[in-house]
Amino acid sequence: MDLGRKSADPHKNWWIYGLPSFILIALIFLFPISYAVYISTLQWRIGGPGIRFIGLGNYLLLFTDNLFWQSLRVTLIYAICVVGLTVLLSLILALALNEELKGIGIFKAIMLIPWATSPLISGVIWSWLFNKDFGVVNYVLFSFGLTKSGINFLASDLAFPVVILATLWNYVPISSLILLAGIKTIPQELFEASKVDGANAWQSFYMITFPLLRNYLLLVVTFVTMWSLRAFDIIYSLTSGGPGYLTTVISWLIYQTSFVRLNFGEGSAISVILALITLVLTFTYFRLLYKRVEF
């Protein structure tokens, strides 16, 4: 029966429906990224000899710069530590939160406080906690007789572990809530059936929880990787890249290069490299971990 109207074919004129989204994405993502790539090919330093196209010149300069490699190394070690520990601690916490204990709801709400706190502020808080002369941590260590004159956490080799600890305080709560949401989606019958089959707690975790949580883990790993690769605020407020170059991560180097040394070309080149590393890692995670889950 012809009602006098053409049937709407969703595949026809697809570009009309997609156009608003495409424009939005182009404005928000494609333009800034393309512009950053473009700037990275320029010699653009405020107070320098002027702006000129140098192709891959900034990249070649970076590859011969010891500080770049040092900060890349620090960034990767930092990211590996943060991602590994966040996943581990979040998983433990999520499994614990899955137990129906009294007052767990309040605990879940409180857990979100670190996530709601700006990393900049939490960096300041941690710097006071670990202060050598009047920090709470040293006070506790002193009270137990573990130190006589206080440990200089932030101006010694211990600065790196302190930065990781402060980062975990920020990331673990939200990650564990994401994993908890994943655990809640697993049908209870599966656990009951495994019990009937005689599986112990470890076996039911390994055979049921872990595989079915895979996509949530992927989400956490991807997010935490991205967050840790671009970590800046916590470094800024806690150690400012020091002592020496011990906590100089790539984002700190980008900030220093672009806004302190006013070298926008080189700063953009480092940003592009960081973006590529993030992209490759995310793609790899998806290839390795993503699986369509069927219950």
Place this chain on the structure above:
Amino acid sequence: MSKKSAISKVYAAIISVIIVVAAIAAIYYTISIPKAPSQQVEVNIYTINWRLDEYNKELSEWLNATMPNVKAKFIGLADYDKDIITLLVNAPEKVDICLSRGPAWRSWAKAGWLTPLDNIPGMTELKGKSYPGIVEAGSLNNSWYSIPWYTSVQFMYYNKRILQEAGFDHPPNTWEELVNQSLIIKQKGLCEYPLAFTFIARTLRLERLWRIISATMTNDKEPIHWDNDLSPLYLGNDSAGYKALQFMHDIIYKWGIASEGILTLDWTQEITLMGKGTYAFCAEAGYNIKTLNNPDVSKEAGNIDYMLWPDSHYNTAGDDGGFVVTRFAMEKGDDHKLAVQKIYRYICSPEWKKKMDAIPWLLECTYPEVNNDPEVRAEVAKYGNATIREESIGFARSLAIDVNPLNVRTTWSAEFDTTYVIPILSNAVRGATSTGDALNAIYQGFLTLKGKYGLG
């Protein structure tokens, strides 16, 4: 010709000369001091988020009285250094006048963003009123660009009560005396760590203190760290740079008169602890005397005073940042240009400095007339030793006496500071590297940058 008519002619000639000179002066005055703009104009002044309300109130009152057509305001930026650069790169026309914190204005001038102040009518007069060191610090390639907002004289402070209890009737005159006094204060249990400097790497304090201590160790002679051929003067064991850095390490690890914690101590913590009597000596900007002797916030109120830097007749003064006028402000038409020029001249004038900074905050040392003003001296005397302060700021040379070659701070010198000087000094002070190795590493950093930017 009679004697009488000859005298008349001389008188006539003198009167004519006076009239001509007066006419020339009147014309010059009319040209050099422009009148108010005839059209509605808006001027933006960017600065840090501090006392904006007071500044805007004073400015708007002055504008109402002098140029009712002009609207101007101080605008604060949250992350100032980064935000102002972003604005200057992306929307430079919005910035008419702005503050440069530290030496960044030199890069801006080289980028062609700034107007030389000599092009602004009436500025020659202000130049003549300033300390020569201040003008020198605000100049680049023989052009004058920046007038300091204030000059942040770095003072040594001491606690009179602690020194008296330790048996001293005067603050130390030499570094050796300072170490000895500190050791006795520590021995008597008056302070665990009598001396505090802020060596935190986030700011340029570490470099600044190295520079000041080095300067005192050369009896304030220049140059300190580099000679005119770009050769480093700090590499030998006898150099002031070496001795100063070794001293900065030794106060913590050899004599134990300063805590290891000063490596992460920032200035707010330093002031708080000095006010609690934790330290006997510290180094801070001069205006902090107000806080330190304020009984509402300081337990040691009344006990803190200025002292001269040991081994030095002077303090090292100066803040090489300041207010600058952009080139873009001069390109928006004659009315706009006129308003910007007049506003700049006003916010940099001794009148403004005295009223807005010197009296309320003891900040000023740009102009001798403000420092020597009886009202300002009386205000300083309420909190500390005005004579010591006057003696110190009278020197008022600039912090352009620098670790950087040829006393010139350029774009690459910011890279030099942040990439090499600060982290390496930090490592040397904490003992992660030896003094000699650290100074060599700083020089290697300089050579790297010299190659990178092709410096001659």
